[in-house]
Amino acid sequence: MTSEQATESATTGSAGSARPATFRPVPLVALVAVGFVVIGLSPIAFQGGAWFLLFLLxxxxxxxxxxxxxxxxGSALRVLSILGATRVAWDDLATLRVAERGWVRAVRSDGGEVPLVGVRPRDLGRVAEASEGRIDMPTPDEVAAAREHQRELEATRMRIARLRERQTEETGAEGAEEPGTEATSEDGESRA
Structure with a gap:
């Protein structure tokens, strides 16, 4: 499961509680590549002796x-790394820092930072949804609704602009069809 495909369980969960959201830095499909490496190592590993230890790589x-x-x-943020795990309770969290590059970081009340592996800025809506209201961010559904509303507003602005252009063209065409009220003499002087 990738961060793009992080659990949508909050939308399918019960109304009172959201289920946990899991964010991974690399999709689990990458295990297929590890399988291919094992297949590639097989001819060497089956040579006998200590070569079978290559399967440990x-x-x-x-x-x-x-x-x-x-x-x-709803209770905490848990970051699991290859050797350990870090748990940051919501009460111990001061803020989330969005880094220009890399993962979003959880800033603790004591000033320490914990990188949230797999959580990118675009995932903050899902983090807020899974936090059961502890973080106030727009949910993915709210972001989609806001984008749709923005598109509708832009389409309405374009229709109004086209209508105004047509009205300007019509008034300009009507003004050109009416004969001038001033007549000029042969020597260029105007007469009323």
Whole structure:
């Protein structure tokens, strides 16, 4: 599951409580690549002797893919890394810092920062949704509704602009069809 496909369980969960959202830095489909590495190592590993230890090499990326993630629920943020886990309770959280590059960071009340692995700025709506109201961010549904509203407003502005252009053209065409009220003599002087 990628951060783009983070659980949509909050929208399918019960009205009172949202289910946890899981964000991964790399989709689990990448385990297929690890499988291909194992297949590629097979001819060498089956040579006999200690060569079979080569099969241990793909275990490191497989373990990283399976273990590394950020889980957001109503009680805390949990960041699981390859060797350990960090839990930040909502009461201990001062703010979320959006980095220009990299993951969003949780800033603790004591000033420490924890990178939320797999959480990008575009995922903040899902983080807010899974936090059960502890973070005030627009949810993905609210963002989609706002974008649709913006498109409707832009379409209305375009219709009004076209209508005004037609009205200007019509009034300009009517003004050109009416004969002038001033007549000029042959020597260029105007007569009333």
């Amino acid at each position: 793909p275990l490191v990326p497989a373990w990283w893919l399976l273990r590394t993630r950020t889980v957001v629920d």
